[in-house]
Amino acid sequence: MTIAQLSLFIVRLLAGTGVFLVGVHLLTSNIEQLATGKIKELFGRTADKRLVNMGIGAAATAIIQSSGVTTVLIVGFVNVGIMNLHQAAAMIMGANIGTTVTAQIAALSAFPITTYIQVLVFAGIMMSMVCKRDGMKKTGLILSGLGLVFIGLSLMSDAMKMNRDAIQSIFETVDNPFLLFLIGILLTALVQSSSATTSVIIAMSVAGLTIGSGGNEVLYIILGTNIGSCVTALMSSMTAGANAKRAGLIHLMFNTLGSAIFFAVLLCWPGFMEDTFRQWFPAAATQIAMFHTFFNVACTVIFLPLCGWFVKTAERLIREKTAPAAVTYLDERMLSSASLAISQLEKEMVRLSDTAMDAFRTAYLSFSEKDKNLIEPTHQLIDQANGICHTMVNYIIRLSARSKLADERPISNLHNNLGDIMRIAEIADNFTKYTQKAIDNNLEFSSVVQEELNKMVAQVDELYSLTKQAVLERKPSLLPQIDRVEDGVDRMRKKLIDSHIQRLNQGECRAESSGVFINLVSNLERLGDHLTYIAHTVEEY
DSSP: OOOHHHHHHHHHHHHHHHHHHHHHHHHHHHHHHHHHHHHHHHTTOOOSSSHHHHHHHHHHHHHTHHHHHHHHHHHHHTTTTTOOOHHHHHHHHHHHHTTTTHHHHHGGGGGGTTTTTTHHHHHHHHHHHHSHHHHHHHHHHHHHHHHHHHHHHHHHHHHHTTHHHHHHHTTOOOOHHHHHHHHHHHHHHHHHOHHHHOOOHHHHHHTOOTTTTSHHHHHHHHHHHHTTTTTHHHHTTSSSSSHHHHHHHHHHHHHHHHHHHHHHHHHHHHTTHHHHHHHOOOHHHHHHHHHHHHHHHHHHHHHGGGHHHHHHHHHSSSSSOOOOOOOSOGGGGGGSSHHHHHHHHHHHHHHHHHHHHHHHHHHHHHHTTTTTHHHHHHHHHHHHHHHHHHHHHHHHHHHHOOGGGGGGHHHHHHHHHHHHHHHHHHHHHHHHHHHHHHHTTOOOHHHHHHHHHHHHHHHHHHHHHHHHHHHHOOOOHHHHHHHHHHHHHHHHHHHHHHHHHHHHHHSSTTTTTHHHHHHHHHHHHHHHHHHHHHHHHGGGG
């Protein structure tokens, strides 16, 4: 092969690989956006049953066509405490099964019908240009991505066929199992996709090329790709907490042990490929794809009962070096999926509202009992709420920069809700001032008045419980009940103020108490208004 021929071969091979990777990216990103609701629902069904979690990992990966995306999301869920390590271990094993779907699709390139599938590029792009609905546009891009996958594979195969003899003379000399294994690891770590590396190997087989003597050699590369695929999760976990690092380590241990076992089997059984997959499947591409699937399924069957051992080993190797970080549902990894990020923001918003309401309750208790010692705890809760709010605003800004038009409404609702929740924290701060003033001026409120205030606060608490349920469960059916309770809060305010004015006229109350009492009752009504505003955002879904 001359230098010119070599240069042309490299250009064509890289072009084919580029087209293939663009196709995979179009498939992955658009399927992920289109199916995030399903993915979120899948991850929401995490349980203590290993088979269920394994199935969730496999299904999620099969849907979005990327074990890298799935494992990164799993690491993110572990990092924020939504998923424990036992659940994550089973899901990671399932993800390894799900990722073999891409290789099975690539293996179809060995059949003539795939030439016609390439027309999906044109059909898909026209669909995305003509259709107005966002879902149809994404579907068109998915079809285009699928067509590009086959065009990329075809370009790679054609480039190899044109220089088949020269390439074959190179690859048939590479028969060292350890070197082939290392090649698989390095190539996959470089492109961060075992599916891409496996698909290149499949394209070689379609071109009629063999590695080494044509025996088990190609399988050593496939084993190496499984270890190289751990790089994405490991990199993702580097800046996360100890549990996230453990999840990445579990992924590495699982793939490494599985590859080591099969590596030993292949060394002891030189005719493995000839005696099994070549007997069962006629096309070389199908043989490679089927081995890839068989390997991952077999490893999962072997190691699924040992999830506990993987978790304990990871915990021994990676220990907590610092005090656990504050609980948060926000994680950078979720920003790649708007639906999942919004779901996490909603959970964080509930955490923020719980903190703001705790500040309010503490402030009211301080007022009702005239206890100055509760003012400082109230301010600490308010500061905590401010910190959570600041983190959420920054997260929302980053999400907005990545989100699509369809996600703007829920993101806008979240931003508006933050303002209403922080008004609750401000009301709690106001209550500390009323407490200080009541103590300084020795203001007294009768037991009857205190009882009426307690009733009004109880109505506000009921309103918060209903609002929280409506937002978390997205139940617009609760809005009439919420509005009735809020009307009750308004009526209570009018009743309390009217009674207070009547007592003033009769000389039963000190004039100095008016400012504190009327402002306090009005703040309670405002709190009810803000909770109602938050509740009514569920009408947007």
